[in-house]
Amino acid sequence: MNDDLAGLLSTPVDAGTLDRLHRRLEQAAEQADLIDVAYTTVDSPVGKLLLAQTPKGLVRVAYAGEDHDRVLESLAGQLSPRILRAPRRLDVAAREIDEYFGRRRQTFDVPLDLSLSRGFRQLVQRRLPEIGYGRTRSYREIAELVGNPKAVRAVGTACATNPLPIVVPCHRVLRTDGSLGGYIGGLPAKTALLALEAAA
Incomplete structure (x- = not known):
């Protein structure tokens, strides 16, 4: 039994399989209402940006220089540990950021959650x-x-x-x-x- 488990854990998994597993996890968490903070990363002319969102709205935009892992740890402490990469939840924010950098947007319409500031x-x-x-x-x-x-x-x-x-x-x-x-x-x-x- 232990040898079988060790064999499974040591078997390389291709990126496509990991993506499919993550999508299933994301769907299950979504259906069970287990995501308090969804996040994704997007490429931009000023580097990779982390976008994080709560049910209220976009709560965090972080530059790569801020260390995205540290930002996620901070969000877990400040907001909720129920954080999951869920790109579809951030489609609107990602699109608006892309439009801004493409000079097709001058103001943002995405709902905001300003709860990280007081x-x-x-x-x-x-x-x-x-x-x-x-x-x-x-x-x-x-x-x-x-x-x-x-x-x-x-x-x-x-x-x-x-x-x-x-x-x-x-x-x-x-x-x-x-x-x-x-x-x-x-x-x-x-x-x-x-x-x-x-x-x-």
Whole structure:
């Protein structure tokens, strides 16, 4: 019995078989309502992106530099350990991201779940989509927009901890002197997003 099991476990399994098994697992988990956080990865001009979604909406967009495995561990701790790669659940978000990079979309319509942010950070992140495509604002202007002109540094923190970069466009917020400031995806990604929008 043990030899048979060891033999089965040591037999190489081809990618097609693994894909079929995963699809069956995904369907069974879906039918039993066992998925609290679905995720997938998509290729983009700024690298591979992790997209994660709860029943409320898109909850996380993560750059490869953030370490996707670490992001998934964090989501398991913050939201639920019932996480599964379920690409079909993220078809709309993936399509909208693709349309954005193809210059066919300037605003996102996918429902959002902002539960990873609280208080002032969430307040700032809710206002960021008001910055028009191809436009920029300073951290100071955003602080004024949310009614707290002295909270420039706190606005910077809200942008730096934005769990939904690209979709919630923190890349459109710059320092008062026009320099880029920081960005969760790194300055090359921020530069690429601003150039993409400027070229439209």
